Amino acid sequence: MNHVIREAYGAVFEDALIEELIEISTIYDFEEGDKLIEIGEYIKKMPLLLHGAIKIMREDKDEGELLLYFIEKGDTCAFTLICSLGEKRSEIRAIAETSGSLAMVPVSKMEEWMGKYRSWRNFVLNSYNNRLSEMLVAVDNLAFMKMDDRLLSHLQEKAKINNSTIINNTHQEIAYELNTSRVVISRLLKSFENDGLIRLNRKNIELLHSEK
The missing domain is CATH 2.60.120.10 (Jelly Rolls)
Known part of the structure; x- marks a missing residue:
């Protein structure tokens, strides 16, 4: 101790x-x-x-x-x-x-x-x-921030806190933290994946790039 x-x-x-x-x-x-x-x-x-x-x-x-x-x-x-x-x-x-x-x-x-x-x-x-x-x-x-900017900033902060680009949170857990719905988070995460910012895996989210 x-x-x-x-x-x-x-x-x-x-x-x-x-x-x-x-x-x-x-x-x-x-x-x-x-x-x-x-x-x-x-x-x-x-x-x-x-x-x-x-x-x-x-x-x-x-x-x-x-x-x-x-x-x-x-x-x-x-x-x-x-x-x-x-x-x-x-x-x-x-x-x-x-x-x-x-x-x-x-x-x-x-x-x-x-x-x-x-x-x-x-x-x-x-x-x-x-x-x-x-x-x-x-x-x-x-x-003042749009939800997509808030979400990306949130993912970056989680990656920093955990010292890892792998984020082990469900869409629902992230929605709770940002006080929004799972549907909104899932839609935005899919958009981020299409833009090459993240990879959506079965049990986690991988942050690929920090800027939109």
């Missing part, structure tokens, strides 16, 4: 903070598809992502879902920070995009470290800023 925490956060936090993290953190391993945070849950501990990738989803009033952003190694989730510190119920759903592990930090330590460690304070503030920027991108994509 020690080396995993140091590898993920050693360049960000002071040695004293790393030692505290090693001492008080609970390590939680997860697999692709695991639901890590559910809407309506109280969050007692803040997760620090040691490796892997997690997608953060928002649910609308009609029970649809929308992908807000991904978090990767060395990240945390701004929504989780807000809910855990304010003792509020979660307004997001976190689902594992890949297998990985988390270091779970008690809320009491989060508040203590804000005054004790400059690196922690900077980390929390930067996390808020980064997630807000990603949220604005998600809003802009939803408001």
Whole structure:
């Protein structure tokens, strides 16, 4: 556990903070598809992502879902920070995009470290800023980008997150993430294949080119 925490956060936090993290953190391993945070849950501990990738989803009033952003190694989730510190119920759903592990930090330590460690304070503030920027991108994509551009951008992001051109998601799963219908996604994917951008295989999608 020690080396995993140091590898993920050693360049960000002071040695004293790393030692505290090693001492008080609970390590939680997860697999692709695991639901890590559910809407309506109280969050007692803040997760620090040691490796892997997690997608953060928002649910609308009609029970649809929308992908807000991904978090990767060395990240945390701004929504989780807000809910855990304010003792509020979660307004997001976190689902594992890949297998990985988390270091779970008690809320009491989060508040203590804000005054004790400059690196922690900077980390929390930067996390808020980064997630807000990603949220604005998600809003802009939803408001201004056509669905075909959103879909291609989404496939590129998944390829980057997974470090692979093979995307192991069904058309229905992608439709959920983009808050649209499977029929629309299937039609656009077929169009992408005809344009030579992707290859549709039986169980996955292969990204061939990144530009339309």
